[in-house]
Amino acid sequence: MNLKKSLVGMAMLLSVTLLAACGNSNSTTNSSSSNKTATSSKGGNYQVTGQSNSDQYAGVIKNGKYLTSKARGITSNQNSNLMNLKSFETGLQDISKKQFSTEKYVFQEGQYLSSSTVQNWIDRKSKSNPDGLNPESNGSTDPEKRNPMYLQSLEEQDYVQKSGSKLKIGGVTIGLAMNSVDYYRKTTYGAQYQTDISDATLEKEGKAMAKEVLTRLRKKPALKNVPIVIAIYKQASNDSLIGGKFVTYAINTGNSLGKWRAMDIQNVVFPLKTGESAPNDNDADAFSNFKTEVESFFPNLSGVTAQAQYKNGSLQGMNVSITTQFYSETEISSFTQFLADQAQKYLPSGVKIDITVSSTTDGVQSFLSRSSTAKKFSTHVFGSY
Template sequence: MKYKKTGAAVAVVLSLQLVLSGCWFNNSSVNKVVNKNTGKTETVQIVPGESNQDYKMLWPQTNDPVRGYIQYGETNLVDSDQLEVGLMDLSKSAFSPNQYVFQSGQYLKPSDINGILYRQGQEKSQSQSSGQQGKVLPGLNPPLAKGSNPVQQAQNSPKYMNYVLEQDYLKKAKNGKYTLGGVSIAVSLNSVYTDSITDSKGLINPISEQLNPSTVEAWGKAHAQQILQRIRSVSGLQQVPIFFTLYLAAAPEALVSGNFFASTYVGNGSSTIGNWTAVNENHVIFPSNTASSQYKSDSGKFNNFSSAVQKYFPDYVGVIGKGYYQDQTLEDLTLNINFNKFVDQTEIIGFTNYVASIVNNSFSFSNQVPVHIYITTGDVQDALIERTPSMNNAYVSIYQH
């Protein structure tokens, strides 16, 4: 097996030095990009992808107007991560990594996103309180329903949308300059509507309403046309091709993320949603009723691995897995092994090597499935074991604290 013992703090410092120095960039060629705000040409460096199947990225990126704004929409960190990474992965079908360079969204501002997410009728009061001037477009989330009080009104008419994510894909023109070649949009929808409603007495009332997934998905498709038209109204996005996706978020406390369920490609200048392509993906936790009922074979493989691991310290080890499926096929597996308490560093080394030997010699999952195993005590990571399709044996990294 490939083996590495690392001082965690030192590793972080070295990584930062590499990024700051830019020594791993290819500086032999000068890349030009047209700044969308000024129209001026700027010199940029391109961060290479991990492989030919991954996007190159602009570095440094220009100021992202909504950097970090996603945290105000998604209530679960796993959804924030999956929405961004998942959209990038799906975008490869529309904007090939061989032809396009990734840049975080530069066109939708917080006010544009809020304008879509406001309830119908809410937008006027919001614009007045924020001091916005000019024409205010109506919100696209459902208006408040009838009810005897604000809490009941909100509960009777849940919000369906929680965020709209933009990603930009730049293409090199004949003059050698990178310009916007395509945009990807993810509309994130609620599976659980959570909100904080202030009643007539000034008291804040938290609400949480479980929504019917089929109802939410149908609403998303029915209102996609309006959302697209709103995006087309943003300066710079009137003509560019748009890859448009719909995402159903997980519950706020869920351990695994939600899933994309539909996508469509909108050509140059079009404001019409055509046919939807189903996105068949699923995030599954092991062990769980979903895993044992829908993925019985993989659930058995996980149970075998968990039993083998727990033989080392039967009373002190817990194992949880997270599987990512596309079209019912396992594409990625993360395993978290939490140990109650290691006595010393040699115990960590011995246990990690034991787990790695299971992966190398008796692991039931296919070699084509990337596997990431995190060994922790409490919130502290002690070791990482990884295996990719290109590896004959697992890669092991043990951290010193």
């Protein structure tokens, strides 16, 4: 039973992170299972993990344990959209690859910003917290008049290089997760209100914060001369079926901000609602045909939906969710094989696609996946053992 739960958890994590990771879909396998021992520039033994493929970073292990971030999980308030959290972290790493090659750099969780530092930065500026990046409260609780919380969270990712038997910092990437909607309460445990934030305001505030963040980081001796990438992420609202997206980033090699580079990313939910459109109508038609075939196989399906991400108008990946109402393992097994055939027949080729089959009462029942280079889907049906 524990094995089943572990496998279910793995499948759900893969499903949630697809949209953020689909930019890696063109990678080729180059597995390396060996760990390489090194020391940091300050001394101490570290290990560098192998790479599952050439498009992924090796990681850092310290004293036999994964080196976690010093400011892991710090946010200005609780965000109920899990897709935001996952796509923010993984998408930030995709941006890092534009500056820090996976062949030359090793990924290390943020070590230069402590949890207290990050907490102060994402809080409001005040007499007791002069380091706050969010604006001071003006005392108003009116959605149109109050000063909203623009910055939801801040993520640091470090990229180190091997220098002989040592690891030294080679660069840092900072992600600023900006609210498109700021949720708040006028009284503790009271009704929830919201302030909508326009794209123009979100980007303006994000760039102003990026300038201040860069200045603060350059004051740290270890980060005085290394490249620092800062990216601005637009969070989706809490009730959105999709996660947010990165809108722009800058590579900074000096004390002033570099040129901002816009990102054309669009997240889409299939089937489309009336009046909505996708960058490619063929993809919408392909999913519609797939959905029709799937729903004709079993009459007791609760829903067939998909989340897709486009970059510069090109489909990067698709995450399909199918909710069932049946429980027979033989039915699930047959249904999964049917899905593999229909997905290969109807869904777009050349992109990563994950399909998760879940019961309304019993969690994940089966999982299908196909890489961008594969022709057929791999499948797994979760048994009762």
